[in-house]
Amino acid sequence: SFFASKNDPLDRCGIYLAESSTDHTLGNFAGRAFERDDSIGSSEAIVQILDIRHHNMESGILIENFLRTMWSGDATAGSGEGLEVVSAVGGPSFSSTGHVGMINAVIYHPSTLLRTDSDLIASGYDEITSPGRGAFTMYHNLTLLAVDKIPAGMEIFLDFGAEYNNYANPEQPNIDDYRKMDEGMQKMVEFFNKHAENIGEVAANEVYDFMKKDVLDLTAEERAPAARALLPDTYHGLQAIIDVGGSALYNNPEVVKDLDWLKMNGYCQDNLVVGISKIAHAGRGAFAARSMKRGEVVSAMPLVPLNNGKDALIMIDDEEDSEDGDEPTQSYQLLINYMLEHPKSSSLFFSAGAMTNYINHGGKNANVKMIWSTKAWSNVEGARKTSVEELSQFGPIDMILELVATRPIMKGEEVLLDYGDRWEAAWKEHVRTWKAAATIVKTAMALNEIHHGVGKPPYPFPTEREMANDKIDEMKNVLLKCLILIDEDKVDRRRNQDGTRTNVYPWIPHPVAGESRLKTDSAIRGVNRADCVIVDRSGNEASGYKYVVKPSAEADAKKILVKNVPHYAIRYVDKPYTNPQYELGSFRHTIQFPDDIFPKAWRDLDGVSDSRDEL
Numbered sequence: 328s329f330f331a332s333k334n335d336p337l338d339r340c341g342i343y344l345a346e347s348s349t350d351h352t353l354g355n356f357a358g359r360a361f362e363r364d365d366s367i368g369s370s371e372a373i374v375q376i377l378d379i380r381h382h383n384m385e386s387g388i389l390i391e392n393f394l395r396t397m398w399s400g401d402a403t404a405g406s407g408e409g410l411e412v413v414s415a416v417g418g419p420s421f422s423s424t425g426h427v428g429m430i431n432a433v434i435y436h437p438s439t440l441l442r443t444d445s446d447l448i449a450s451g452y453d454e455i456t457s458p459g460r461g462a463f464t465m466y467h468n469l470t471l472l473a474v475d476k477i478p479a480g481m482e483i484f485l486d487f488g489a490e491y492n493n494y495a496n497p498e499q500p501n502i503d504d505y506r507k508m509d510e511g512m513q514k515m516v517e518f519f520n521k522h523a524e525n526i527g528e529v530a531a532n533e534v535y536d537f538m539k540k541d542v543l544d545l546t547a548e549e550r551a552p553a554a555r556a557l558l559p560d561t562y563h564g565l566q567a568i569i570d571v572g573g574s575a576l577y578n579n580p581e582v583v584k585d586l587d588w589l590k591m592n593g594y595c596q597d598n599l600v601v602g603i604s605k606i607a608h609a610g611r612g613a614f615a616a617r618s619m620k621r622g623e624v625v626s627a628m629p630l631v632p633l634n635n636g637k638d639a640l641i642m643i644d645d646e647e648d649s650e651d652g653d654e655p656t657q658s659y660q661l662l663i664n665y666m667l668e669h670p671k672s673s674s675l676f677f678s679a680g681a682m683t684n685y686i687n688h689g690g691k692n693a694n695v696k697m698i699w700s701t702k703a704w705s706n707v708e709g710a711r712k713t714s715v716e717e718l719s720q721f722g723p724i725d726m727i728l729e730l731v732a733t734r735p736i737m738k739g740e741e742v743l744l745d746y747g748d749r750w751e752a753a754w755k756e757h758v759r760t761w762k763a764a765a766t767i768v769k770t771a772m773a774l775n776e777i778h779h780g781v782g783k784p785p786y787p788f789p790t791e792r793e794m795a796n797d798k799i800d801e802m803k804n805v806l807l808k809c810l811i812l813i814d815e816d817k818v819d820r821r822r823n824q825d826g827t828r829t830n831v832y833p834w835i836p837h838p839v840a841g842e843s844r845l846k847t848d849s850a851i852r853g854v855n856r857a858d859c860v861i862v863d864r865s866g867n868e869a870s871g872y873k874y875v876v877k878p879s880a881e882a883d884a885k886k887i888l889v890k891n892v893p894h895y896a897i898r899y900v901d902k903p904y905t906n907p908q909y910e911l912g913s914f915r916h917t918i919q920f921p922d923d924i925f926p927k928a929w930r931d932l933d934g935v936s937d938s939r940d941e942l
C-alpha cells in the first residue's frame with residue numbers, strides 16, 4: 328500500500344527546507360540523489376485565487392508583496408479558471424530559489440492537470456450533496472520535476488523564468504555554459520589521457536591554451552568569457568572538475584550542504600503525504616509518511632502576511648443585474664479557508680509549509696500545534712517585534728511556525744490541527760443550514776472520473792461527431808484540454824477537397840528528452856496545454872485509445888491536426904467561473920492563529936471583530 332515496505336525511500340527525508348546558499352531567503356536541499364525526471368517532494372495542494380487585482384481595484388489594499396510569493400495560474404494548470412489566476416502553494420514549490428546557472432528542477436504543471444480524484448469519489452464524497460462543496464480546493468498533486476541529476480545535499484534551483492534576464496550576461500555562466508563546458512571538458516580529458524604522454528608536457532599545455540583561447544573564442548563567441556572562466560589553469564585540473572559532478576558544483580561548492588547539517592538545521596519537507604481525510608466532507612488531508620515522536624517537528628510553515636487580508640479576499644460580483652437596487656453580491660475567495668487569522672489583527676497569514684495546507688481541523692483530537700521556529704538562520708524575533716504595516720520588510724524565512732507533534736504520531740495517521748472554537752461552531756452551523764442545489768451540471772472532476780477512473784478500464788472520449796445531444800446540458804461547464812507537444816519535423820501535409828492543406832503532426836510525449844529550455848517552458852508555462860477538439864479515435868480498451876485532435880487554441884486551427892494523442896493526455900477542465908469554489912453559500916472561514924503565540928506587535932485592532940466573519 329501507500330505507506331508500506333521496509334526500505335521505502337520515504338523513510339529517509341527526501342528534501343529539506345533551510346536558508347538558501349544564495350541569499351537570506353528560503354531554500355530547499357535534496358535529502359538524497361535525484362535522477363532527471365524524478366519527482367521531488369510530496370504532491371502539494373494549490374489554491375487558485377481569482378481576479379484578485381480586479382477585485383481590489385478600488386480597495387486601495389496593497390496586495391503586490393503577497394502576490395509576488397505566489398505562482399501564476401499557468402504553472403499550476405489553473406489559468407482557465409478566470410481572467411487572472413494566481414496560485415497559492417506551499418512546500419518546495421513555494422520556498423525554492425532560482426539560479427541562472429544551476430536550474431535543476433521545475434514546477435510541473437502536468438502533474439496537476441493529469442490528477443485524478445478517484446480516491447475522493449471512492450471515499451463517498453458526493454460533489455452535489457456534500458456541504459464540503461466549494462469549501463476545499465479541487466487542485467492538488469503539484470510536484471517538482473528534476474530536470475537534471477541532483478546529488479544528495481544540493482540546493483534545488485527552480486526555473487522562474489526571471490533568471491533568464493541574466494541569461495545573456497557574459498560575466499556570469501548560465502545553465503547552458505555549464506552543460507556545454509562539462510561536455511567539452513570530458514572530451515578534453517579523453518584527449519589528454521590519450522596524447523599528453525606522447526607529445527610531452529610543454530606541447531600538451533600549448534594545445535590546452537589553444538583550445539582555451541582560440542577554439543573557445545571561435546565556438547562560444549559571446550559566451551566565451553563566461554565559458555573560459557570555468558576552465559582550470561592547466562589541463563591537469565580537468566579531471567577534478569568532472570569528479571565533483573561538473574563545473575557548476577566545482578565553482579559553487581556552497582550549494583551542496585552536508586546531509587548531517589541538513590538533518591540538524593533544516594526542516595524535513597516530506598514528512599507528510601496526502602490522502603482522503605477520515606473526516607466526513609473535509610476533502611483531502613495530510614498523513615504521516617513516517618512515525619514521529621512527541622515534540623518532533625512534523626512540518627514547518629513559513630508565513631506570508633496579507634495586510635487587510637479579509638477585505639483583500641472579497642470578490643464582488645459586478646456582473647449581476649443591480650437594476651432592483653440591490654448591492655452586488657460579495658463572497659470570499661476560497662483562499663480564506665487556508666489563511667490564519669487572529670481577531671486582533673488586520674493581517675491574515677498564508678502558511679506555505681510542505682503539505683500543511685492539507686491539514687484539517689481536529690479540535691480535541693488534534694495531534695500537532697504551532698510554535699515559533701528558533702532556527703539560527705531565521706529571524707523570527709525580528710519579525711515578531713515589527714508592526715503588521717512594516718512586516719513586508721521580512722520574508723517568509725523570518726516568519727516560520729513549526730508544527731510539532733503533541734503526542735507520538737504513527738506512520739499513516741492523519742495529522743490534525745485545532746482550528747479553534749469559532750471555526751468549529753461556524754462549520755456546524757454551515758452543515759445545519761446548507762442545502763444542495765438542484766444541479767445536473769457536472770464538474771470536470773466527475774467527468775474525468777468516467778474517462779480516467781483509477782482501476783477502471785479507460786472509457787473513450789467521444790469525437791466531435793459522436794457527442795450526444797442529450798449530454799450537452801450536463802457538459803456545459805467543461806472544456807477539453809490536451810497536453811500537446813508536436814514533432815515539427817515529421818509533418819504530413821494533406822490536401823483537402825476544397826484545395827486547402829492541413830498539416831498533421833505526430834504527438835510526442837512529455838517530458839521530452841533534450842533541450843533544457845523547451846523542457847522547462849513546456850513544463851512550467853503550460854505551452855503544451857491547449858483547448859482541443861477530438862476529430863477521430865482509434866484503438867480499443869485493450870490496446871488503449873489514440874486520438875486525432877484539432878488544437879483549437881491555434882489561430883490556424885482548421886489547418887492543423889495532431890495525431891497519435893494518447894488517452895491520458897486528454898482531460899476535462901472546468902470553464903471559467905464554474906468551479907464549485909465560486910458558488911455563493913460555500914463554507915468560508917479562516918483558521919485561528921493561537922492567541923498565546925500571536926505577537927503583540929501584530930495586534931492592530933481592538934479585537935471585537937467577530938462580525939467580520941460574515942459577509
Ligand SMILES: C[S@@+](CC[C@H](N)C(=O)[O-])C[C@H]1O[C@@H](n2cnc3c(N)ncnc32)[C@H](O)[C@@H]1O
Nearest residue numbers: 462463464609610611664665684685686687688
Ligand atoms: C486548510 S483546508 C484543509 C485541507 C482541505 N481538506 C483540502 O482538501 O484541501 C481547510 C478546509 O478543509 C475542510 N475541513 C478541514 N477540517 C474539517 C473538519 N474537521 N470538518 C469538515 N471539513 C473540514 C474545510 O472545507 C476547510 O475549509
